[in-house]
Amino acid sequence: MTLHLNLFIIDTGHHEASWRLPESDPLSHLDIAYHQRIAQIAERAKFDSVFLADSPAQFGDPGRRPSGRIEPTILLTALAAVTSRIGLIATASTTYNEPFNLARRFSSLDHVSGGRAGWNIVTTAGDDAARNFGLDAQPAHVQRYERAAEFVEVSKKLWDSWEDDAIVADKASGVHALKDKVHPINHVGRFFSVQGPLNAPRSPQGHPLLVQAGSSEDGKDFAAKHAEAVFTAQQTLEDAIAFYQDVKRRAVAFGRDPDHVKILPGLVPVIGSTEAEALAAEEELDRLIAPEYARANLAKLLKVPAERLDLDRPLPDDLPTEEEIEGAKSRYTLIVELARRENLTVRQLIGRLGGGRGHKTFAGTPEQVADTIEHWYRSGAADGFNIMPAVLPSGLEVFADQVLPILRARGLFRTEYTGTTLREHYGLPRPANQFELVAV
Amino acid sequence: MTLHLNLFIIDTGHHEASWRLPESDPLSHLDIAYHQRIAQIAERAKFDSVFLADSPAQFGDPGRRPSGRIEPTILLTALAAVTSRIGLIATASTTYNEPFNLARRFSSLDHVSGGRAGWNIVTTAGDDAARNFGLDAQPAHVQRYERAAEFVEVSKKLWDSWEDDAIVADKASGVHALKDKVHPINHVGRFFSVQGPLNAPRSPQGHPLLVQAGSSEDGKDFAAKHAEAVFTAQQTLEDAIAFYQDVKRRAVAFGRDPDHVKILPGLVPVIGSTEAEALAAEEELDRLIAPEYARANLAKLLKVPAERLDLDRPLPDDLPTEEEIEGAKSRYTLIVELARRENLTVRQLIGRLGGGRGHKTFAGTPEQVADTIEHWYRSGAADGFNIMPAVLPSGLEVFADQVLPILRARGLFRTEYTGTTLREHYGLPRPANQFELVAV
Numbered sequence: 001m002t003l004h005l006n007l008f009i010i011d012t013g014h015h016e017a018s019w020r021l022p023e024s025d026p027l028s029h030l031d032i033a034y035h036q037r038i039a040q041i042a043e044r045a046k047f048d049s050v051f052l053a054d055s056p057a058q059f060g061d062p063g064r065r066p067s068g069r070i071e072p073t074i075l076l077t078a079l080a081a082v083t084s085r086i087g088l089i090a091t092a093s094t095t096y097n098e099p100f101n102l103a104r105r106f107s108s109l110d111h112v113s114g115g116r117a118g119w120n121i122v123t124t125a126g127d128d129a130a131r132n133f134g135l136d137a138q139p140a141h142v143q144r145y146e147r148a149a150e151f152v153e154v155s156k157k158l159w160d161s162w163e164d165d166a167i168v169a170d171k172a173s174g175v176h177a178l179k180d181k182v183h184p185i186n187h188v189g190r191f192f193s194v195q196g197p198l199n200a201p202r203s204p205q206g207h208p209l210l211v212q213a214g215s216s217e218d219g220k221d222f223a224a225k226h227a228e229a230v231f232t233a234q235q236t237l238e239d240a241i242a243f244y245q246d247v248k249r250r251a252v253a254f255g256r257d258p259d260h261v262k263i264l265p266g267l268v269p270v271i272g273s274t275e276a277e278a279l280a281a282e283e284e285l286d287r288l289i290a291p292e293y294a295r296a297n298l299a300k301l302l303k304v305p306a307e308r309l310d311l312d313r314p315l316p317d318d319l320p321t322e323e324e325i326e327g328a329k330s331r332y333t334l335i336v337e338l339a340r341r342e343n344l345t346v347r348q349l350i351g352r353l354g355g356g357r358g359h360k361t362f363a364g365t366p367e368q369v370a371d372t373i374e375h376w377y378r379s380g381a382a383d384g385f386n387i388m389p390a391v392l393p394s395g396l397e398v399f400a401d402q403v404l405p406i407l408r409a410r411g412l413f414r415t416e417y418t419g420t421t422l423r424e425h426y427g428l429p430r431p432a433n434q435f436e437l438v439a440v
Numbered sequence: 441m442t443l444h445l446n447l448f449i450i451d452t453g454h455h456e457a458s459w460r461l462p463e464s465d466p467l468s469h470l471d472i473a474y475h476q477r478i479a480q481i482a483e484r485a486k487f488d489s490v491f492l493a494d495s496p497a498q499f500g501d502p503g504r505r506p507s508g509r510i511e512p513t514i515l516l517t518a519l520a521a522v523t524s525r526i527g528l529i530a531t532a533s534t535t536y537n538e539p540f541n542l543a544r545r546f547s548s549l550d551h552v553s554g555g556r557a558g559w560n561i562v563t564t565a566g567d568d569a570a571r572n573f574g575l576d577a578q579p580a581h582v583q584r585y586e587r588a589a590e591f592v593e594v595s596k597k598l599w600d601s602w603e604d605d606a607i608v609a610d611k612a613s614g615v616h617a618l619k620d621k622v623h624p625i626n627h628v629g630r631f632f633s634v635q636g637p638l639n640a641p642r643s644p645q646g647h648p649l650l651v652q653a654g655s656s657e658d659g660k661d662f663a664a665k666h667a668e669a670v671f672t673a674q675q676t677l678e679d680a681i682a683f684y685q686d687v688k689r690r691a692v693a694f695g696r697d698p699d700h701v702k703i704l705p706g707l708v709p710v711i712g713s714t715e716a717e718a719l720a721a722e723e724e725l726d727r728l729i730a731p732e733y734a735r736a737n738l739a740k741l742l743k744v745p746a747e748r749l750d751l752d753r754p755l756p757d758d759l760p761t762e763e764e765i766e767g768a769k770s771r772y773t774l775i776v777e778l779a780r781r782e783n784l785t786v787r788q789l790i791g792r793l794g795g796g797r798g799h800k801t802f803a804g805t806p807e808q809v810a811d812t813i814e815h816w817y818r819s820g821a822a823d824g825f826n827i828m829p830a831v832l833p834s835g836l837e838v839f840a841d842q843v844l845p846i847l848r849a850r851g852l853f854r855t856e857y858t859g860t861t862l863r864e865h866y867g868l869p870r871p872a873n874q875f876e877l878v879a880v
Binding site: 019020021022026027030057058059061064067069070073074075080081082096097100108109111112131133169174176177178179182192193197199200201288 | 457461462466467470472495496498499501502504505506507509511513514515517518520521536537538541544548549552568573574602607616619622634635636637640728730
């Protein structure tokens with residue numbers, strides 16, 4: 001068993017100020033060739049997958065960093081055209097889509113890519129998104145997760161609605177597909193009524209790989225029930241181990257094989273040839289964060305007026321509790337606990353979040369980064385990592401050229417792909433078809 | 441002024457039995473490389489655009505012909521990756537999408553393709569689609585068109601929500617985009633409430649090219665108000681001229697330049713080196729139509745039980761009127777009028793529809809096809825054509841190699857692209873930004 005590595009792609013890098021570096025092209029977020037180049041570097045490095053975050057809303061001040069992006073299933077299709085093995089994971093919202101449309105898009109991406117599609121299932125926090133879809137405010141957290149569960153159930157039915165051997169394409173008899181192997185799903189539920197079948201034959205992977213990233217109680221249950229890979233933000237090894245054990249235990253309680261839920265904490269590496277060089281690079285990035293944007297953004301996450309956050313003081317004592325938060329609950333708690341644990345000022349907290357936004361940042365030499373990865377992996381904190389370079393493409397190139405050889409020398413990461421689909425990269429089975437099971 | 445030509449791409453060709461020919465690959469509908477090859481042939485031939493039809497439902501018996509396709513905006517993204525000039529037009533429904541999601545997808549396709557996206561706006565007839573989205577039956581025709589009008593209005597606001605010069609990407613000051621050039625749209629209407637802005641900068645064409653294909657009274661008004669290209673099914677030159685004049689007149693009444701609404705009737709050419717050879721090829725295709733599928737399909741369109749359609753008799757006298765049809769009204773009337781005018785039996789009608797499905801079929805030599813095209817064009821029946829080869833890719837290759845040289849020799853079609861965007865190919869202006877106009 002070896003590590004699984006996913007590359008998080010976001011314009012000039014995960015650090016919010018990365019676009020301000022001399023090396024960065026601040027218009028890269030709209031440049032397809034740039035994204036294709038990054039995907040090709042990641043494929044040469046044998047990453048399991050690349051991943052795009054998403055929300056159907058313009059978030060925050062467009063001054064802060066490159067914003068306004070290509071819709072992920074479209075961008076990943078453009079990446080599929082120039083790659084052949086690497087997995088392609090898109091974030092999409094169950095709150096602001098219809099299952100027929102979205103299940104179909106992921107089926108299409110899986111067909112187009114020859115079985116490399118993954119869906120990061122999100123319920124989408126925030127009122128800005130809600131207001132783009134006729135609502136005044138986001139639906140309650142618990143309701144979003146109930147809808148998400150039914151959404152995934154409907155999607156699986158749609159992906160299974162064509163049996164794998166439905167198409168016979170018999171020119172002589174003039175029968176293209178067998179009608180009795182193409183099933184209406186006739187789903188009637190609390191949120192959705194969907195007749196089906198999907199208007200697409202079953203895709204190479206059967207279902208796209210299902211990914212989830214919420215770490216609230218609702219989120220962990222959802223992940224344990226449905227997800228095959230979990231992207232998570234963990235600041236400490238101790239928390240990461242607890243999260244890992246918690247999700248695996250829940251998966252077993254739902255009757256699942258815990259090996260079929262891969263836990264991948266985010267890691268934001270800032271790599272230098274010496275530790276001092278790495279720390280200086282990190283400091284330079286943090287220095288470029290514009291505090292007025294970051295403070296407004298933090299205030300929005302914490303549901304307090306921006307003027308209550310004094311840059312040179314700790315967070316106010318009277319913040320809301322996680323129960324009062326209807327948005328990204330686990331992210332909220334992580335940020336507040338980080339600030340309290342390390343007694344950070346708002347300015348210091350902004351620095352930490354500007355780089356990691358809740359994910360673990362690590363500045364060090366290639367050897368130190370490899371050591372951290374190995375330590376977390378061997379400690380039972382992770383099945384792999386969601387690598388989020390602070391600066392792209394350079395942070396990916398350094399990781400591929402200097403960290404991966406160390407991990408390979410230690411037998412921790414593949415030297416070649418052994419499969420062709422994303423499920424094969426992650427060691428996950430192709431799902432059985434629920435309609436074939438019924439027929440037997 | 442010269443002709444505009446669009447290529448209609450559908451698996452092995454427009455004729456429903458084309459997949460049964462020895463030359464056809466009956467699995468091509470899921471083969472991206474096949475579609476990429478066709479788009480490249482069309483681009484070498486300097487077609488204005490390629491076009492994909494769509495409905496969010498599995499339509500009819502999957503035995504009949506290849507069905508279950510790649511979602512069009514995804515398939516066109518895969519085509520954009522291997523072409524650089526040809527326009528890319530996807531059909532998408534205003535009844536079964538949300539404006540924010542769909543406007544965003546077309547913006548993305550326009551960004552990805554460097555300004556080559558077009559949207560064929562449809563309201564989607566049929567109860568099967570409705571039942572995939574929580575409804576028991578399709579909304580009434582007039583309501584679908586009212587929703588479509590507001591949907592387009594919202595989409596245009598979203599596409600304009602970033603001014604063209606919003607991005608400054610000033611590394612020194614740390615300002616990426618100017619907040620006061622990114623506008624919430626705050627749309628509140630009968631069908632939609634959308635806050636905006638779109639989470640994407642304005643795309644190369646400003647708006648994708650807007651295409652429409654309905655020919656009912658509602659459809660013609662919609663086209664005259666919003667469409668920049670109209671795909672239409674016309675059987676006779678006389679009807680085509682009347683339609684052309686009608687839509688252009690309505691466009692003028694709405695205050696538009698009639699040259700900014702291009703009328704493109706569908707043409708299904710079956711080409712042979714002699715007329716007899718062409719007719720034999722058409723007959724062979726019609727012979728391969730399985731009447732049991734085609735009769736069921738026709739019965740569905742006409743809203744009568746299949747057993748009332750006797751293959752060897754004319755259509756029953758007591759069919760519903762167009763007013764009673766809530767689906768594809770103009771297609772219904774066209775089919776009934778064709779059968780009555782030419783006194784066709786159901787079997788003969790099925791043959792005509794299997795090839796053309798309401799579009800004009802024309803079997804002949806390259807010279808005869810070019811003559812027909814020129815005659816319709818010079819008679820004021822068309823600004824160009826939606827070319828729907830009965831068999832693909834061979835029907836496209838013959839058209840490109842043998843018909844286009846004749847049209848070029850007559851000065852009727854381009855020898856090179858003069859622009860890079862779809863709007864430039866069609867001679868249409870880049871739309872002004874409504875938010876910039878307000879600000880002036």
